[in-house]
Amino acid sequence: MSNFAMEWYLIAIIVFTGFYCMLASRSIVRQLIGLEIVSKGAMLAVISAGALTGNLVFAQALVLTMIVIEVVVVAAGLALLVKNFRVHGSADIWKLDGLKG
Amino acid sequence: MTTHNLLFVLAAVFALWAVMAKKLLTSAIMLALVSVAVSLIFFDFSAPWAGVFELSVCAGLITVLFIGAVSLIRADEDKRPENRAFAYALPLAAAVFAIAAWFYLPPFFEELAAGRQMAAGGGTIGTALWGLRRPDLLGQVLMLAAGVFVIKSVFPRRTENK
């Protein structure tokens, strides 16, 4: 098996772990952690693709932008979490069932 | 190249640990370790800029943010412990996925790699960012502005209410 296929196989496991966490966990913090793991996997995929095609500089430029985006997304997600904790008094996603239909 | 794959395995193990950890604080620290492993992978790919940013921003700043938020809601975590069944099921699920994927995914990825288009590459990160990805820089500026306004909007200064 080539190196690339091995890398992407392991990336697939990391992404699976992240999605599993987002689907299974009830805690909003843990869901955010799952999201982070998924996006780490996505970054690895970009760099690995860049390395395979001799386009590493370009891939690094993409990853730098992704890191900036990730910081803002996580900060905003945590802000929502803290706000939700203040309003509802809980960090449990399944407690959020006020809207139905 | 074994160190290379070993680092990937390490990242996957830390990711599993982050999901399974009982305390949220441990989870946050394990997430930082995932970031460290990822940044080592970047260095190993000879992508130093991405590695440095990953190490300082993701392993540093994001971990600080996570630990801050976790300590704010810690009281709730102790009061209402989460059902842990999903965490104990994770190694099993991951193992099933890994074994099933072992037969299907690598040949598929080999096929993907066979259809690759080599690029010219070259240049420095500065010229790549400024020359090729200038709209992204504009997007980054917009993103940072959006971040500031999001925080301002979610936590407004209450002068007249209190």
Next chain:
Amino acid sequence: MDKGLLAYLLIPLLSAVIIPFAARNRPKLADILANVTLLAGLANLAWLALRPSIIRGEFADIPGDGFSLLLVAAVYLVALCVTFFSAWFIEEGLPNRSAYYSLILVSVSAMCGVVTTTDFFTLYVFIEVLAVTSFALITTDESGAGLEGALKYFFLTFPASALIIIGIAVMLMSLGSLSFESLRFFMASDLPAGPVTFGAALMLLGFIIKAGVVPFHTWAPDAYQGAYAPVSAHLAGIVTKVSGVYAIIKMATLLRFFDGRAQALSEMLMFLGLLSIAVGALAALKQTNLKRMLAFSSISQVGYIVLAAGLGTPLAIMGAIFHLINHATFKTVLFLNSASVEKSAGTTDMDKLGGLEHTMPWTSWTSIVALLSTAGVPPLSGFWSKLIIILALWEAGLKGYAVLALLFSIVTLAYFMMMQKKVFFGKKTPAAESSPEVCAPLLAPVVLMSGLIVALGLLFPYFYVYVKMVAERILL
């Protein structure tokens, strides 16, 4: 990136940054600045596209592909309606007033970035900005429902972004570049399309989640219902359409669905489109909350656009573009009217409302115009777009899809008639007794939009020429 339209991105950003400083002591200044910025942009756009010489020349002098320009105009129009409405709607003491306007302006510039870019990664960056601003906007009034909607939106939209990024990684590998043009050339060539189609499929999946197409629609009703009232118009009218549906149409043209490349993707998109038409319309029949019903109706209308985009023939792409614009007009009217009802009667529960046509005649009549347009009643604009979509389906030999699309447009009429009967007609309920018509400035945006719906329907030949020009340019 389209240089000619860059100003439409930079100026709102600039005024978004100025607003917090300017409005520190005079909160009203925030309203004025936001409205003036958007109005100036709109006037400029009208000058660019609606000069008599341009109309006589059948829009041949429009810069770029015309599609960007049309969508920038729609973005500015909806955002102007929303900010103008908000200026009278927001309570005096709302602490995050200036941040609210700044966020709307940042989302306007992000949307302009989305529609003018020519690169997949830049598209992703601007869509992320848009997502971040929209969930902060949803929680503007700090209610529990808003937070709930925002969190649900958050946890569906960012995994979708991760899928898009993995798709981009595959594209980077098997295309060597991320520009739209390279994908178009690749699909026009005879190279095996397998890996590229896989990357495109991952990206399309991400965009489908962001557009709220069934079966990934669960976030949409919660987000629209929980959102701060004018924000739900902004969100349903333009934000999710630009962040998801626009990208789907763009991908459909780049993947050259019309000459049979990526057949499987095309069929999948059409099936999901029809599924969301059906599920959205049937779910809307059962709703008791006005805003939630409008949200399901929005899912159903997005289904028409996705169905047409999946078909991908020039006629279908024209229908998709036209329906996208129409959707922006009529959903803005309906959601802004629901905001008026909420302000006046204090509830959007349809069981508690009734007989509002006597006390709120303007709101009632503009709603009727918008809902008839949604249901596709001639001569309003919605009729033409649905007609084009159904004709395109019939022409492509997909008679079953055409008949079902027609059938569900009758269901659309049914649930809207039910809504109109429950909310505006019939006997006055206690809640309706004490609900006066909202003030004139709150009515101005909906009257303007209703006028636009009628005008687009009556001046259809001109608009047809424009959309035809767009479809020709983006498909060649």
